[in-house]
Amino acid sequence: MTEQTCSIARSLEVLGERWTFLVLREAVSGTTRFADFRAALGVASDVLSDRLSTLVAAGVLEKRPYREPGARVRDSYHVTPAGHELRIVLGALQQWGDEHRPYAPGPTVLRRSAAGRPLRVAFVDDEGTEVPLDEVRFVRTSTYPS
Amino acid sequence: MTEQTCSIARSLEVLGERWTFLVLREAVSGTTRFADFRAALGVASDVLSDRLSTLVAAGVLEKRPYREPGARVRDSYHVTPAGHELRIVLGALQQWGDEHRPYAPGPTVLRRSAAGRPLRVAFVDDEGTEVPLDEVRFVRTSTYPS
DNA sequence: CTCCTGAGTTGGTTTCACCAACTTAGCGTG
DNA sequence: CACGCTAAGTTGGTGAAACCAACTCAGGAG
Numbered sequence A, B: 001m002t003e004q005t006c007s008i009a010r011s012l013e014v015l016g017e018r019w020t021f022l023v024l025r026e027a028v029s030g031t032t033r034f035a036d037f038r039a040a041l042g043v044a045s046d047v048l049s050d051r052l053s054t055l056v057a058a059g060v061l062e063k064r065p066y067r068e069p070g071a072r073v074r075d076s077y078h079v080t081p082a083g084h085e086l087r088i089v090l091g092a093l094q095q096w097g098d099e100h101r102p103y104a105p106g107p108t109v110l111r112r113s114a115a116g117r118p119l120r121v122a123f124v125d126d127e128g129t130e131v132p133l134d135e136v137r138f139v140r141t142s143t144y145p146s
Numbered sequence C: 001c002t003c004c005t006g007a008g009t010t011g012g013t014t015t016c017a018c019c020a021a022c023t024t025a026g027c028g029t030g
Numbered sequence D: 001c002a003c004g005c006t007a008a009g010t011t012g013g014t015g016a017a018a019c020c021a022a023c024t025c026a027g028g029a030g
Helices: A007-015 A021-029 A034-041 A045-057 A079-087 A087-102 B007-015 B020-028 B034-041 B044-056 B081-085 B089-098
Strands: A061-067 A073-079 A109-113 A120-124 A136-140 B062-066 B071-081 B107-114 B120-124 B136-140
Touching: A007 A021, A007 B020, A007 B089, A021 A045, A021 A073, A021 A087, A034 A045, A034 A073, A045 A061, A045 A073, A045 B089, A061 B089, A061 B120, A073 B120, A073 B136, A079 A087, A079 B044, A079 B089, A087 A109, A087 A120, A087 B007, A087 B120, A087 B136, A109 B120, A120 B089, A136 B089, B020 B034, B020 B044, B020 B071, B020 B081, B020 B089, B034 B044, B034 B136, B044 B071, B062 B081, B081 B089, B089 B107
Parallel strands: none
Antiparallel strands: A061 A073, A109 B136, A120 B120, A136 B107, B062 B071
């Protein structure tokens, strides 16, 4: 596959495989160890191993050695700044699922500000003010391939 | 697979297969016909057929018959309101790719308001004001599974 | 009635996810 | 120092899914 000019496609080269978003969901919610990812997700160890290395190679996670008392040094996985910015994508997916694939008992996780106010994911302009969806345009630049 | 309590997981049941986000990118940018999706993406026709039916079944796209002059009635695929809201997810993926997986010649597609102002995807509070990423919390509700 | 074209379906091959079993590298214990 | 314990993987085999090419199907045009 030749290099993708579309940013969505390039993001998906890293994020688009099965389990990747769920691994990331766990990572941003504080999971760092192989066995904990496995227990939380029920994913096969070979697949988890592959997804973690992909995310490390892409700079979304970083390996950091740790040491439990009375055990040898092992690797843990921590979210990098690039990974932290994926919370916007995760938040957007969550919001869409809440609204369009609802779970009868209600949402299990809410998005809140530090002050406790409910949050949404939305388009904002350069002043940080929300822009309604129907005013959003995707416009092609001169770099767009013919 | 039993029903997922996580909204992200439920979104991914619909959106998480290979090609789905790219099919959606084309759909929101105006593509409606099977052959045009195929030409734009280079996806195999059996896979495209499968993804389109999944998206129709999920209410993201709807089938609409159309008739080219001098041809029989065929099906086209149009974005529903639920599909339109996925532009937030697509915008978030695009923004992340622009920043963290840059394409040397620069972005090929920009996010702009109707007035032409550059847009980002971000968390906003109930008043439509942007909240910085490090003030965002994901908090569990009482519905969260033990 | 035959040709053309868009929208798929079908059959065979390769890749990928899944599962279980195995390996590896210390550390603390005896 | 040998031994067992455990987290973190790796390896090998199986079944599903993606991929590719060839084929089908429907109706209007000529």
